[in-house]
Amino acid sequence: MTTMVGALAIRASLAEPLGCVTDLPPLRDAALPGWTDLVFGGHDISMLRLCKKAHSLVGAGVLPAPIVEAVAGELDQIERHLRPAPAGRNQAETIQQTVADLRAFREQHDLERVVVVNVSSTEPLIVAHPAHESLAALDAALPVADVLPASSLYAYAAFTAGCSFVDFTPSTGARLPALAELARRVGTPFAGSDGKTGETLLKSVLAPMFAMRNLRVRSWSGLNLLGGGDGANLAQPEANAAKVASKQRVLKETLGYEPEGQTRIDYVPDIGDLKTAWDLITFSGFLGSRMRLEFTWHGCDSALAAPLVLDLARLTAGAHEQGTAGPMPQLAFFFKDPIGEVSHSLADQWHDLVDWVTGWTDDPS
Amino acid sequence: MTTMVGALAIRASLAEPLGCVTDLPPLRDAALPGWTDLVFGGHDISMLRLCKKAHSLVGAGVLPAPIVEAVAGELDQIERHLRPAPAGRNQAETIQQTVADLRAFREQHDLERVVVVNVSSTEPLIVAHPAHESLAALDAALPVADVLPASSLYAYAAFTAGCSFVDFTPSTGARLPALAELARRVGTPFAGSDGKTGETLLKSVLAPMFAMRNLRVRSWSGLNLLGGGDGANLAQPEANAAKVASKQRVLKETLGYEPEGQTRIDYVPDIGDLKTAWDLITFSGFLGSRMRLEFTWHGCDSALAAPLVLDLARLTAGAHEQGTAGPMPQLAFFFKDPIGEVSHSLADQWHDLVDWVTGWTDDPS
Amino acid sequence: MTTMVGALAIRASLAEPLGCVTDLPPLRDAALPGWTDLVFGGHDISMLRLCKKAHSLVGAGVLPAPIVEAVAGELDQIERHLRPAPAGRNQAETIQQTVADLRAFREQHDLERVVVVNVSSTEPLIVAHPAHESLAALDAALPVADVLPASSLYAYAAFTAGCSFVDFTPSTGARLPALAELARRVGTPFAGSDGKTGETLLKSVLAPMFAMRNLRVRSWSGLNLLGGGDGANLAQPEANAAKVASKQRVLKETLGYEPEGQTRIDYVPDIGDLKTAWDLITFSGFLGSRMRLEFTWHGCDSALAAPLVLDLARLTAGAHEQGTAGPMPQLAFFFKDPIGEVSHSLADQWHDLVDWVTGWTDDPS
Amino acid sequence: MTTMVGALAIRASLAEPLGCVTDLPPLRDAALPGWTDLVFGGHDISMLRLCKKAHSLVGAGVLPAPIVEAVAGELDQIERHLRPAPAGRNQAETIQQTVADLRAFREQHDLERVVVVNVSSTEPLIVAHPAHESLAALDAALPVADVLPASSLYAYAAFTAGCSFVDFTPSTGARLPALAELARRVGTPFAGSDGKTGETLLKSVLAPMFAMRNLRVRSWSGLNLLGGGDGANLAQPEANAAKVASKQRVLKETLGYEPEGQTRIDYVPDIGDLKTAWDLITFSGFLGSRMRLEFTWHGCDSALAAPLVLDLARLTAGAHEQGTAGPMPQLAFFFKDPIGEVSHSLADQWHDLVDWVTGWTDDPS
Ligand SMILES: NC(=O)c1ccc[n+]([C@@H]2O[C@H](COP(=O)([O-])OP(=O)(O)OC[C@H]3O[C@@H](n4cnc5c(N)ncnc54)[C@H](O)[C@@H]3O)[C@@H](O)[C@H]2O)c1
Ligand SMILES: NC(=O)c1ccc[n+]([C@@H]2O[C@H](COP(=O)([O-])OP(=O)(O)OC[C@H]3O[C@@H](n4cnc5c(N)ncnc54)[C@H](O)[C@@H]3O)[C@@H](O)[C@H]2O)c1
Ligand SMILES: NC(=O)c1ccc[n+]([C@@H]2O[C@H](COP(=O)([O-])OP(=O)(O)OC[C@H]3O[C@@H](n4cnc5c(N)ncnc54)[C@H](O)[C@@H]3O)[C@@H](O)[C@H]2O)c1
Numbered sequence A, B, C, D: 001m002t003t004m005v006g007a008l009a010i011r012a013s014l015a016e017p018l019g020c021v022t023d024l025p026p027l028r029d030a031a032l033p034g035w036t037d038l039v040f041g042g043h044d045i046s047m048l049r050l051c052k053k054a055h056s057l058v059g060a061g062v063l064p065a066p067i068v069e070a071v072a073g074e075l076d077q078i079e080r081h082l083r084p085a086p087a088g089r090n091q092a093e094t095i096q097q098t099v100a101d102l103r104a105f106r107e108q109h110d111l112e113r114v115v116v117v118n119v120s121s122t123e124p125l126i127v128a129h130p131a132h133e134s135l136a137a138l139d140a141a142l143p144v145a146d147v148l149p150a151s152s153l154y155a156y157a158a159f160t161a162g163c164s165f166v167d168f169t170p171s172t173g174a175r176l177p178a179l180a181e182l183a184r185r186v187g188t189p190f191a192g193s194d195g196k197t198g199e200t201l202l203k204s205v206l207a208p209m210f211a212m213r214n215l216r217v218r219s220w221s222g223l224n225l226l227g228g229g230d231g232a233n234l235a236q237p238e239a240n241a242a243k244v245a246s247k248q249r250v251l252k253e254t255l256g257y258e259p260e261g262q263t264r265i266d267y268v269p270d271i272g273d274l275k276t277a278w279d280l281i282t283f284s285g286f287l288g289s290r291m292r293l294e295f296t297w298h299g300c301d302s303a304l305a306a307p308l309v310l311d312l313a314r315l316t317a318g319a320h321e322q323g324t325a326g327p328m329p330q331l332a333f334f335f336k337d338p339i340g341e342v343s344h345s346l347a348d349q350w351h352d353l354v355d356w357v358t359g360w361t362d363d364p365s
């Protein structure tokens, strides 16, 4: 929602693209689709009217009223391209319906390419299944058993329709051997997982700081308080576990050891979208001295996520155009739980991203 | 003090070199003098006995009692190489006495090279003087006028005696055209200024984070509370101004603009060495959303500084051996107010440091 | 501004009287003028239109748009009762003009009594003058010398016109022997000084906590960041000094000793009305153990002040009706720097307030 | 442990009684046993030598080395009065053994009275049982079924031996109708539950502040991080639930409604005894304005608890001497979950305590 309103506002020069990293000098002139080239559509299980949703976000202080009013007409246009989440008699059929929707959308708007971004509710961690291991096994299972979570059905459909896929959530999405195989076969790229917008963003600069200074992190404890739909969903133990797991990698892989302490996520409706995270880090240095760092992050979750979703759509479309297929570890900068064995240092990830994108040619064909 | 006790403890394997970056894998095997190759001496204006000082630091919880006891004998040895700060009838003479002390120290211990590290009280900002502009003008002025602050007298003496120089304080030290000229002429390197151990260390990772995410930092306000000798000295408005100035660069040069807000330093004797800094950063993102980050840093100042002093002594000796002369911007990683036009991002500074040092050859001659 | 909009909104049942202590059960049925009995007027040196001011506060997120729209008509009415601050050829004349304004306002609206509340910019601390010591000396001086700050001219005029006076600022106001003499002579009450709405409010509950638990407060340091007109004014060293002085009493008088540390106020325009205060308290307990408490207060200054201004107007009018004359230490609950030798514990002040007010009779005559 | 070392140190004038409220002026001259009148004994399930325990607390920075050395001899004396926790063949027998121990201790030291203070590990919440409802039912059940938790066995034994009982933990202790009946019958007083030393202490001053200012607390969330034996025990879900339940009352009973948010307790061994609690309170005021308060408490748990244990021993002994029997709501000042329908405002509790104690006569007989 915030993503679409924002894209329309940027396009209409009603707002600066603050928070969009593709607007920063090293990336601004890269071979990417422009703001005005983007066209929005989507699937959701709840069919609340877009304008109504936008107005409720104005009430909650998330969106500015004048901007929503200015883009209301265009929102109504987009509304016509929203579809209820497909639901076939079996998973193979659900995929086919989704593929049909994606193809129809691309044709109707005469688009060069479509990027499917998963921004739906975090799913529980899945149980491993033999059908996940190869495309052949998966194709055999889909008509007869429910072996994939919804996010992976979308990924499967995206690849089949020749669309790239970005998972902004900690859900499974394309992260199964069978789906990576499919993506490579059809030549479409994918990226994930779980947008890095708050506590983990800070960890990705603070943990390297301790490492570079040879300071031993003894414990790192955190509490995340959030309201909103995401908060309500994460109040469910299963979704909570998936999210917490996604947040874990950065410390262990950056420091080389796992400090004490854990990360908690609590649902506090009153906090709304102004998510608040408090972290306490205890560490030791020279001659065993004991020290502490605490931080409190008061961040608007949707305002932090939306510009990254736009960046990811543009970058993934660009990569697709350059002929990239399969996982894109170069987009680790955006994710809590990036694909592949990559550095978790934000600065390193930034250099990898910039090096990659600035090497693209305008006419890759 | 903490530096010497720590070096003795590391050498005797009583303590790990936590906080020493030259002990991290990418630097551990570089062409640097070893821990056991270091010999300590020094000048101070106050001649408090070392052992007494060490015991008072034990009382204050800064140094661990068993370690101080274990190295007490060696501290007594070092004590014999401490000299009162030289004071001639004019500045030329003060320099000559210092040079004589440095040469005597080098000969007595049969050392390959000596690194002079300024860790004395922060001086007030100096007033520009024509004699600072060239070595010729300076040499003409020194016998007849007091044109240099104490830190610059030490730098002059160091270079004259063929020693390298590191300024761990925001004082002027070697940062005058005349002194850079001298360093280059005699072929000795120098580094500075002002060890980066607390609030500015955090700024050097957080400000790049905001920049890389295209988030606009609107204000950055900070309060530093500290006791100890440094705190007492910084309670003086002149020294305070010098310190605050040294802390300013990182934001402006990283962000490309100067956010609102200021940094304060207050002397609170009870805080002692466990310096506490609180910073509030207000920033805005997508569609004008307003957000906040606060942090509180409870850091033992001397435990953070001492290992860096050891690192700088080893790295500067190594660079000297490699034939480096003049300013060393590659050591920006260590300083609040580094020499030259360098990146203020800690991650960038780290890569510059590692690239530089790992390129050194074991036998540079 | 916020006060008037709020009073109109409460009267029109558009908003609950949150933040108004006279709406709490023990005071709700006291012998006080009702919300609908209040009529507003005022003096200001700047004659910005009220509606314009209200709209700029909507833009700043201080006032809710629907409420301002609903009361816009009534604001225009109030506008007609605003007067530029009187300025005669000498201070005696300025007072006379103010008295005339106050009398005219009372007559025009047929009011039983008028309460003058000083909510103007904080003045610098004043220099003692012999004319402050007695009414006779003051009356002799006023026609020939500028011996009073503006706040005291308003107090003098209020008493002369038979109005009571409340100082919501740290300015001098009625706190001069000569003015107390005048108030007692004419039989009008007064209260002050400096509304307690943020950091000092917290001190008034936390300092007693440490005292009641026999914990020794070693240092208490604070930084207040605020924007707005008050922030800009307090960026002036003289006004800043007056404000800081007003904040000092609570600790010393509650604890019986003065801990280390100081309170700072910095002007950060971006912070706007969401004033932010950070305090660090170090304390020690059993067997010399050292502990810390930090807090961060993010409070809307005007939303905290406005309901107290309404409370004070109602309570002061009530006290006047009960025949109270001279200073009212029973209102210490509301002030940073209360009149008289009173407890600074908020809980004690609350009990004093409730005991006093619930003892009033409906028909005191 | 800290309690005993501290009492010995105070008695020997090696330490001030900081943290002891019975040393504050209004209570200092009350009719209480003196510091030197106290004699220590106890039961524990683990029989670690006292001196060893004391030395490990020195290592952890909890106890000062010189004090422990000075009182080591006396600790050895106390050691001789420690007994392993009694364990009979059934609960009736366990009680009888405990009674025997208590009587022997009183006789051996020729004491006027004994106060049993429960400072053992927090127990899980108990399941209600009909035998809890009356002394007759309980006495019938004890020889044949395990109907009481350990804390209640100690309470039963204490009363039977004519000793008073204080529960410093959230365990059940004397809080059963059958035990209150017993206490009243034998004429001994009891107090509890759960010493108020950290987050709840702050709540008991901050919640009344919001209430007195008519500010609506919308959410109150907290995270408590602690190491030590208590932390390890509270990492067990059952004990954790008991502790969290004990912390809940203050908000609901002070505010009259229950704000959103919850309190978490996490075990982080590295935090040790310097327990750290972070709380975020969101609240609203005039015209719906939204505000926030955060605090971080870094408190040495044992240093905060120990002096209160001494206070409670002295006050309970005093109350017993005055003839008090049954529950003592006047000691609510000390507890998170006080007995009876009392105010949760620390200031009110303080006044109740002082009024009560200062009314005692020196020779009550
Ligand atoms: N800063 C951020 O906002 C941020 C950062 C990282 C990750 N994420 C993740 O992004 C996701 C969205 O966050 P949000 O705050 O917008 O949550 P939200 O609860 O407001 O929105 C989720 C939407 O997904 C829809 N949905 C659920 N299941 C679906 C399905 N099977 N098919 C289609 N639609 C479905 C829901 O109806 C809802 O409209 C969450 O998984 C969250 O964890 C958000
Ligand atoms: N984390 C840190 O400790 C840190 C970080 C950055 C910079 N610094 C800087 O390092 C310096 C030392 O800090 P400190 O905490 O040890 O301070 P300190 O006050 O404890 O020690 C300073 C010492 O310098 C001596 N001195 C003063 N003038 C001298 C002179 N002309 N010649 C020789 N000695 C002289 C003093 O007698 C004193 O012993 C300060 O300038 C401080 O700002 C420290
Ligand atoms: N929470 C709070 O807002 C709070 C708490 C305690 C005290 N105060 C005090 O209340 C006062 C007002 O605060 P504010 O935030 O509204 O400030 P503000 O700067 O927004 O408003 C002050 C007003 O006073 C007017 N003024 C200045 N001198 C005057 C004079 N001689 N006669 C008449 N008007 C005059 C100015 O023109 C301005 O309109 C300040 O002194 C402040 O320190 C405010």
Ligand SMILES: NC(=O)c1ccc[n+]([C@@H]2O[C@H](COP(=O)([O-])OP(=O)(O)OC[C@H]3O[C@@H](n4cnc5c(N)ncnc54)[C@H](O)[C@@H]3O)[C@@H](O)[C@H]2O)c1
Binding pocket: D043, D044, D045, D046, D085, D119, D120, D121, D122, D123, D150, D168, D169, D170, D194, D195, D196, D197, D228, D229, D230, D231, D233, D300, D301, D302, D304, D305
């Ligand atoms: N600030 C505080 O320290 C504080 C505040 C409030 C409440 N409390 C409560 O006080 C209690 C003690 O805290 P602590 O930090 O000393 O914990 P701890 O774990 O260090 O000590 C508990 C002791 O109780 C002993 N024990 C366990 N079961 C027993 C039994 N049945 N009989 C006799 N001894 C038994 C254990 O062996 C251990 O030595 C805990 O319940 C804690 O929740 C402590």
Ligand code: NA
Binding pocket: A295, A296, B294, C295, C296, D294
């Ligand atoms: Na904070």
Ligand code: NA
Binding pocket: A294, B295, B296, C294, C296, D295, D296
């Ligand atoms: Na904090």
